[in-house]
Amino acid sequence: MSREMKDSGIAWIGEIPKGWEVRKMRTLGTFSASGIDKLVNPNESLVRIINYVDVYNNTKHELRKKDYMMVSASDEKITEHQVKIGDIILTPSSETVDDIGVSSVVMEELPNTAYSYHVLRFRSKDILNLSFKKYLTNNRFIAQYFSSRCNGTIRKTVSREIFKECPILLPPLPEQQKIAEFLDRKCGEIDELVALQEKMIEELKAYKQSVITEAVTKGLNPNAPMKDSGIAWIDYVPKHWQIRKMKSIIDLKSGSNLTAMEISEMDDGYLVYGGNGVRGTYGYYSHEGDYVLIGRQGALCGNINYASGKFWVTEHALVCYLKESCALKWLGELLRAMNLNQYSLSAAQPGLSAERIRNLYVIVPPLSEQQQIADYLDRKCAEIDELVAVKQQKIETLKEYKKSLIYE
Numbered sequence: 001m002s003r004e005m006k007d008s009g010i011a012w013i014g015e016i017p018k019g020w021e022v023r024k025m026r027t028l029g030t031f032s033a034s035g036i037d038k039l040v041n042p043n044e045s046l047v048r049i050i051n052y053v054d055v056y057n058n059t060k061h062e063l064r065k066k067d068y069m070m071v072s073a074s075d076e077k078i079t080e081h082q083v084k085i086g087d088i089i090l091t092p093s094s095e096t097v098d099d100i101g102v103s104s105v106v107m108e109e110l111p112n113t114a115y116s117y118h119v120l121r122f123r124s125k126d127i128l129n130l131s132f133k134k135y136l137t138n139n140r141f142i143a144q145y146f147s148s149r150c151n152g153t154i155r156k157t158v159s160r161e162i163f164k165e166c167p168i169l170l171p172p173l174p175e176q177q178k179i180a181e182f183l184d185r186k187c188g189e190i191d192e193l194v195a196l197q198e199k200m201i202e203e204l205k206a207y208k209q210s211v212i213t214e215a216v217t218k219g220l221n222p223n224a225p226m227k228d229s230g231i232a233w234i235d236y237v238p239k240h241w242q243i244r245k246m247k248s249i250i251d252l253k254s255g256s257n258l259t260a261m262e263i264s265e266m267d268d269g270y271l272v273y274g275g276n277g278v279r280g281t282y283g284y285y286s287h288e289g290d291y292v293l294i295g296r297q298g299a300l301c302g303n304i305n306y307a308s309g310k311f312w313v314t315e316h317a318l319v320c321y322l323k324e325s326c327a328l329k330w331l332g333e334l335l336r337a338m339n340l341n342q343y344s345l346s347a348a349q350p351g352l353s354a355e356r357i358r359n360l361y362v363i364v365p366p367l368s369e370q371q372q373i374a375d376y377l378d379r380k381c382a383e384i385d386e387l388v389a390v391k392q393q394k395i396e397t398l399k400e401y402k403k404s405l406i407y408e
Contacts, residue, residue, distance in 0.1 A: 003017050003018075004017070004018045005017060005018060006018045008022050008169075009022060010022060010167055012141065012144070013141060013167065013169070016169060017171070019171070019172055019175075020169055020170060020171050020172075021169075021170045022167050022168070022169060022170070023167070023168050023170050024164065024165055024166065024167060024168070025122065025163060025164055025165070025166045025168055026164035026165065028124050028125065028126050028128070028168060028170075029122055029123050029124035029125045029126065030122070030123055030125070031120050031121065031122050031160055031163055031164065032081070032120070032121050032123070033117060033120055033121075033160075034049075034073075034077065034080075034081040034114055034115050034116065034117055034121070035077065035117050036049055036071060036073045036077055036081065036114055036115070036116055036117055037071065037116070037117055038051070038069065038071055038116065039071060039072065040070070040071055040072045041072045042072075044072035044073055044074055044075075045072060045073065045074070045075055045078060046070055046071070046072055046112075047070070047071060047072065047073050047078045047112055047113070047114050048067075048068040048069065048070055048071075048110070048112060048113045048114070049068060049069050049070075049071050049113070049114050049115055049116045050063060050068055050083065050089050050104075050113065050114070050115045050116065050119065051068070051069055051115075051116045051118055051119065052091050052094070052116070052118040052119050054068065054089075054104065055089050055090070055091050055102055055103065055104045055119060056091050056094065056099040056102045058104045059191050059194070060134075060187075060191065061103065061104045061105060061134040061135075061138055062104060062105060062107045062134065063083075063089065063104045063105060063106045063107060063110070064107055064108055064110075065108065065110060068110075068113060069116075071116075073114065077114070078112070078114055081114040081115060081121070082112075082113065082114055083106045083110055083113050083114060083115060083121065084106065084109075084123070085106055085107065085108060085109060085130070086105065086106060086123070086124065086128075086130055086133065087105070087106040087121050087122070087123055088103050088104075088105050088106075088121070088122040088123075088124070088133055088136065088137075089103060089104055089105075089106070089115055089119050089120070089121055089122075090102070090103040090119060090120045090121075090122060090137065090163070091103070091118075091119055092119070092120050092157060092158050092159075092160070092163065093118070093152070093155055093156060093157040093158070094155070094156055095154065095155055095156070096156070097146070097147040097150055097156050098143065098147070100146045100147065100150055100156055100157075100158050101137050101142060101143065101145075101146035101158065101163075101166075102137070102138060103122075103134075103136065103137045103138060104134070105130065105133045105134050107130065120160070120163065122163075127173065128170075128173075128176065129173060129176035129177045129180050130180075131177075131180035131181070131183075131184055132176035132177065132179060132180040134180070134183075135179070135180070135183055135406050136168055137166070137168075138403075138406060139403060139406040139407045140403045140404060140406070140407040141407060142166065142168075143403070145166055145167070146158050146162070146166075149162050153265060154265060183405065183406060186405055187402055187405070187406070190398050190399075190401065190402045190405075191402075193398055194395050194398050194399065197391045197392075197394050197395045197398070198391075198395065200391050201388050201391045201392065204384055204387055204388050204391070205388065207384065208381055208384040208385075209336075209337075211377070211380055211381070211384070212333045212336060212337055212377060212381070213337040215333070215373050215376060215377055215380075216330065216333050216334045216337050216363075216373060217234050217237060217337065217363065218236075218237065218238070219237075219238045219241070219365060219369060219373065220369075220372060220373060220376055221238070224238040224239070224240075225238070225239040225240075226238060226239060227239045229243055229363055230243065230361070231243070231361050231362075231363070233338075233339075234363060237363045238365065240365075240366070241363045241364060241365045242363070242364040242365075243361060243362075243363055243364075244361070244362060244364055245358070245359055245360070245361055245362070246357055246358050246359070246360045246361075246362050247358035247359065248323065249322070249323055249324060249326060249331070249362070249364065250320045250321060250322055250323060250326075250331070251320075251321045251323060251358075252294070252318045252319070252320060252321070252354040252357060252358060253318065253319050253321065253354070254296065254315050254317070254318055254319075254354070255273070255286060255312070255313030255314045255315050255316070255317050255318075255319060256286050256312070256313065256314065256315060257314065257315045258272060258282060258312060258314045258315075262282060263279055263280040263281070263282060264280050264281050264282065265280050265281070267281065268281070269281030269282050269283050270282055270283070270284065270285040270310050270311050270312055271307070271311045271312070272311070272312045272313075272314060273293055273305060273307055273311060273312070273313050273314065273317055274295075274314045274316045274317060275295035275296060275297050275298050275300065275301060275303075275314075275316035275317050276295055276298065276300050276303060277303075277305050279314070282312045284312065285310040285311055285312050286311070286312045286313055287307070287310070287311055287312070287313055287319065288309065288310045288311075289308070289309075290306070290307075290308045290328055291306070291307050291308075291313075291319055291320060291321075291328075292304065292305075292306060292320040292328060292331055292332040292335065293305045293306070293307055293313060293317045293318065293319060293320070294317060294318040294320065294335060294340060294352065294357070295316065295317055295318075295352075296316060296317055296318045296351055296352045296354070297316045297350070297351045297352075298316070298350060298351075299350060300341070301340070301341055301344050301350050301351060301352050302339065302340030302341035302342075302343070302344065302352060303336075303341075304332050304333075304335050304336045305317075306328070306329075306332055318352070318354055318357070320335075325367055326367070326370060327367065327370035327371045327373070327374040328374070329373075329374035329377060329378060330365075330370040330371070330373050330374045330377075331370075333373075333374075333377055334362060334363075338360070338362070340352060340357065343356055343357065343360070
């Protein structure tokens with residue numbers, strides 16, 4: 001028997017079941033911001049905070065006990081912004097529109113826990129089913145509502161007023177519970193499938209790294225005579241390969257300073273490479289040609305990128321200048337296999353010393369063999385990347401199905 005429906009009064013929502021309400025969030029409860037920053041002041045009390053990464057990376061949309069970031073705040077702020085069971089924590093801004101309005105619900109008592117200035121707290125005054133709250137804003141039509149109303153270029157933002165005006169579909173309380181039970185079960189099944197695909201991706205990435213390491217340290221001929229390299233992480237290498245210091249092959253120089261304000265998101269400039277890859281564009285270029293770049297600052301220092309054509313390199317990356325003919329792909333993958341991050345200097349901001357990298361010992365095959373290794377890795381890594389892309393597409397399809405399921 002078909003269910004009796006009624007007009008919601010909102011064109012883009014359409015009809016809803018009779019007995020349901022369309023309510024604006026401001027009628028259901030109140031929003032608040034804490035102003036608590038990610039700082040520690042010895043004159044203030046310590047408190048754990050729920051931050052935006054705890055919300056938009058939360059596939060279950062549940063906030064439970066864990067080691068949240070510890071910061072400091074005044075006793076008044078901690079008391080005012082202490083979270084309670086049922087509080088909804090939302091993301092009002094993000095670099096991508098898909099992460100705006102995402103929410104997670106406090107599912108259990110979290111002693112001495114507040115929320116950071118990056119997020120908003122919504123505390124409902126009406127009685128709502130606890131599990132149903134997880135799906136209030138985490139569905140397709142609410143995502144469309146926020147994405148069509150956000151402002152900003154580099155970082156997208158939604159104002160508090162837009163949150164207050166956000167329409168919510170509200171079934172009667174018994175039906176909220178039934179819907180929540182159904183979605184908890186179905187979404188749990190989908191999350192398990194997503195986790196399985198993510199595990200497969202990690203295994204493929206680990207396999208890819210082992211393929212790279214094997215090729216650049218052992219070569220492609222399994223029958224080649226071997227010798228002890230004298231390098232701890234490599235062990236034995238082909239007998240005819242040379243063992244040399246890195247500085248005999250390349251020189252290393254930092255890129256040129258560029259402020260964040262000078263970097264654009266527009267497509268009409270030259271690519272700007274930082275320590276972790278492309279950061280945007282700029283109207284001028286500092287390099288022209290084909291180069292290997294090494295990230296030199298931050299937690300990901302030591303990562304490897306390739307740059308071609310005309311581009312700008314910031315001071316956060318090291319540029320490799322060849323002193324002799326080398327297959328660029330072989331060089332880059334050798335550097336990747338060396339796990340340069342392990343040589344970073346311990347500090348608040350980890351960094352790599354160019355001088356230390358110059359003095360590392362490396363193994364050097366003949367140029368023709370370098371090219372064979374480079375060609376092999378191009379082909380083999382492309383095959384693995386294609387498999388990873390298929391898995392990632394499955395994950396996106398599952399996530400879209402989850403959104404559709406919640407929406408329906």
